[in-house]
Amino acid sequence: MKWFNAPIRIVGWPTLLLVLSFAFVAIFGSVVSPYDPAAQNLMQAMQPFSPEHWLGTDNLGRDTLSRLIAGAQTTLIGVTSILLLAGTVGMILGTLAGYFGGWLDEIVMRLCDFGFSVPSLFVALAIVGVFGPSYGNMILALAIAWVPIYARLTRGVVAAAASQPYIESLRVLGASPARIIFRHLIPVALGQVLVYASADAGLLALAIANLSFLGLGVQPPQAEWGQMLVSAMPYIQEAPRLVILPGLALTILVVGFNLLGERIALAKNPRPMARRKLSLRRAIFKQEMSA
Template sequence: MRPVPLISRPVAFAGLLAAGFLLLALLGPVMAPHDPLAVDLAHRFAPASLLHPLGTDHLGRDILSRLVAGARTTLGAVLAVLTLVVALGLAVGGLAGMLGGRIDTALMRLCDVFLTVPTFVLALFMIGALGTGLANVVAAIALSHWAWYARIVRGLVLELKTRDYVLAARIAGAPRRAIFSEHILPGVVPPLAALATLDIGHMALHVAGLSFLGLGVQPPTPEWGVMINDARAFFWTRPLLVVWPGLAIALAVLAFNRLGDALRDRLDPALTAERGL
């Protein structure tokens, strides 16, 4: 019987692709062949060449340089969103699961309020209240997604509270804070990490979508959604101006989703046992 590989080829490819996008986000300004903000009207709509591998846009800016720089903007915003979402989810879900009673009920009713509205609609409402701009988009997306994480964290905490080692710590008189940080948090982090990885693509779509609508990152800052918005007027004559940032978004979403699926499968014992892995 042929042994099952630890990592399949699609997962390995997705991991390499995701690592490439993260590398672009970290080293974007260094790796960009040109200044992504430099305007050169004499070479607007230049075709692909050795100097401009993907050509230039309507202002003569190098498309490849803007794609590379845009990776930092888009994925940096996603990282900020996920940091806020995970922090809020851990705080609210952990508090509800550990304390229970009226506090648990009140916090979960608050989560229900946020969960009743579609996340994108709620993000639009938040931006309407906070104003446009990258910082407000990050806050709006985080506020529209934290409730899902809080619900999941609460469920994990309630399940882990029944474990023998947690009960033993409670009998020994350990304070709740120590029980949560030493015994429950290590069991919450792995599934939360898998969920966050799965949500990278989802959050990237939100950031790019809101920027496309003119509510997020503002021109001339290079960002994939902004690039698509800038190219709308030239779609029928210069469709590649839309294709390149759209392809970058699609590849990033597919790579991180596939990676998140694989991570979830590895960290979910029930699913792993069901598949015989």
């Protein structure tokens, strides 16, 4: 069980349990879900907590627990695909910019500046506005909006590593740029990107819920927390649980991802500097949240 001890020591039981249980629900959602999340039963509408429906039913008689589980699936698949897309494209652009420098660096970084000057959510809004609201378009839009973050992160790490004597000595030995990039620079950048991504996942989960809340992301009848929130709005007086439950699920997931990211960042860099960086990142996070 040695392979299992290291992550526990780094991340701690509670955080790991939190994130893993969400992942479990997302992966085995269709198995553990008691009802079809889209099945309507108007005879059973607006039921409170009961043995048949543990978390009650909504205005169309759909089982809330099943819909929360399906929502977890939607959110986590969305977050994962966005991170994969944005991370891959961002790392490719950032590595090229950081290693080759010059005009390529200028172009990529000015595009990033453009991306940063507009809040990510607005960029996503614009893209969804052009291509029309759907789950796939939302993922594409958020991925594009998130690329600059990863491009700049990678560019910084790669540019710093590329001027190290060990990269220079590889150049003197005659190593091709491809060898230097793929065998030496990408692994360094990947570590940093993964640390950042683990904390960024929470922000993305929020962004997905935001877009769906605005009706620009996940479309009914597919279940998604943000979309559940908005469809429960008219009933906030008579059945507050319909609003509270998806909000709570989202909050717990975001907190879980943030704890995960923080713990990994701290474990990688136990020096005081890391703590200062961390508080800086928290401040940026708060700023993004309020934007």
